[in-house]
Amino acid sequence: MTNFILRCIFLTCITISVSNVQALDPNQLAMCMTEKGWVMYGAEGCTACTKQRDYFGDAMQHIKVVYCHESAPNKHIEQCIASKIDYTPTWVLIIDGREIERLEGYQSLDALASISGCRG
DSSP states (O other), X not given: OHHHHHHHHHHHXXXXXXXXXXXXXXXXXXXXXXXXXXXXXXXTTOHHHHHHHHHHGGGGGGSEEEEOSTTOTTBOHHHHHHTTOOSSSEXXXXXXXXEEEEEESOOOHHHHHHHHTOOO
């Protein structure tokens, strides 16, 4: 009987903690990050950039992206050089024209939500 009660308490705790976890909405995350000043520097053909874009899916349309590769149709090579972008993707928080924070490499949506304060 004691084992049964302990299992019920354990399962109840698991159910409560799982139900408190909210799924991230990529659209809300993308819009919030752009509103706050986050920019993604990327490149065509970059597998980590492709993975990053795939995670956002259609929400990627809300992200400000600066392309740093010669083959990109909307390339901004000079901006990438001036911003010292050595690796893509690179996420940069820019406020009033100043870089506040930088994240290099692929970031999960959860990590971006935590770092940007865009938890939803």
